[in-house]
Amino acid sequence: MEKTDKLAVLIDADNAQPSIIDSLLAEIAKYGTASVKRIYGDWTLPQLKGWKEVLLTHSIQPIQQFGYTTGKNATDSAMIIDAMDLLYTGNFDGFCIVSSDSDFTKLAARIRESGLLVYGFGEKKTPVPFVSACDKFIYTEVLRAEESDEETTPIKKLSAAELKRDRKLIRLLRDAVDAASDESGWAHLGAMGNIIAKQSPEFDPRNYGYKKLGELVKATGLFDIEEQVTHRGAKAIYVRNRKRR
Template identity: 45%
Template sequence: MEEITESLSNEKMQFAVLIDADNISSKYAVTIFEELEKYGMTSYRRIYGNWSKGNGWSEGILLEYSIMPVQQFSYTSGKNATDMAMVIDAMDILYKNRVQGFCLVTSDSDFTRLAMRLREENMFVLGMGESKTPLALTRACNKFIHLNLVAEQNMEEKQSKTSEEIDMLDAVSAEEQNVTSIAEVRQVILALINENGGRQVDLARMGNRLNDKFTDFDVRNYGYSKLSTMIDQEMPDLHMRKISNQYYVERRSTLTKEELEKEICRMIEKNGGMVENLASLNDELHKKYKQLDFKQFGYSRISSFLRSLSSVSVHENEVSLKGGVPRRG
């Protein structure tokens, strides 16, 4: 997400923000506009609803965020006048050619066609709603943000939950969630590694692929602030490797310590029972096992790993076989 938001904000994209007050709680006001700052600037800020019924969006909140309220009475039972007003205003704004993007703040799937129509006009459509939002709407947007999950993550990071906020999070946890699953994320990561011939893939490229594939992808949906941490914690079959301040993702080796010990003994025996340079042994092992990482066995260096083996002896930079060589498989 960082790459996308950085490029958008550099272009100073102008947005029209249209909020469905009948469908979105005022408790998300701060989250809505904090997230918007990452994508660009707002030329229009409008909120639609029947203010005679009361919806939680107080005058104080509207003034604080400079949101213009649009009164919409329910003229006919069973018809959503707010939906119609938002659609009409969206099309009016579109044809004025003053914005490059729209932010539709709603969890109502009735706005799916509007999102699709705006994208047909080359508008960037940023959707915001709760995690119960139907997939049809989330996928119709260029990017969709689950407000309840982002708000929860932000509050955890700030470590300043009030009793009211805690009640809000408890209610959120019981709601239906239509969020891209971690299993789906993992499948995309594995597919990209396979496309790369089974070799490691840099994390930035991985993040771009996930954002392209899933419009609602955001590591905060799963309680994390970094993609690297999420992969490390949620995907035990994947391994994060850091090379020159750059992170890479690869499949974790299924090689056991016993199998590796047998191969080391075979290499030493083939070399006459001794290898005079640890580095050469390390190179040979990595040629055979592309994903080898001694950290998976609890060691940071090959020398420490070798000293833990009962079948080899390490003296300075030399490695030799002890009397008992493990039986080869």
């Protein structure tokens, strides 16, 4: 039986929206099993009512943290302390930190120093240092767009012209092909994706309106794409920089 990573999911109720919960947990399931699910906030406040309504359904444990001092975020401190306690148990393979708050930057870095994975979830306003401190960072705007019962505007699928104008994206894709390619210049799409993930934690083809990396690469019109069938009958996709043809 294939091993599944055990993950600790810690949610900052003050900096996350309850409307994402179904898509959030579905996304987390791609990376492992949510062995612990905790959410932090002052549950005496009316603004957390939306979260209260979904906690029981999804078996998320609410952690009460009173705001003792105005201007100080006691919720962040409680999350950080709990995270370190969970880290020291040695029972987890990774952490999911759900917040757009830069206060968790050092926590993410500390967890990674211990050899564990960190998946961050937050809005696009999340400060770059926190995003960069994670192994992978998923913007919650993508998750909200995937909620079937949520009246949100789907993320716009960018055209080839729009994608080409994004120099950072094109450079990221080209460099990944170069790094993953063999002597013929062809790179396996999976290897390419692994390289991109290491270089850019926030990269996600859904940010550009595409569900899969292969769809995004094809949409740019800048790469040759070839599909091959392996000896086991599985399909493998290979990519080459078109300019080197």
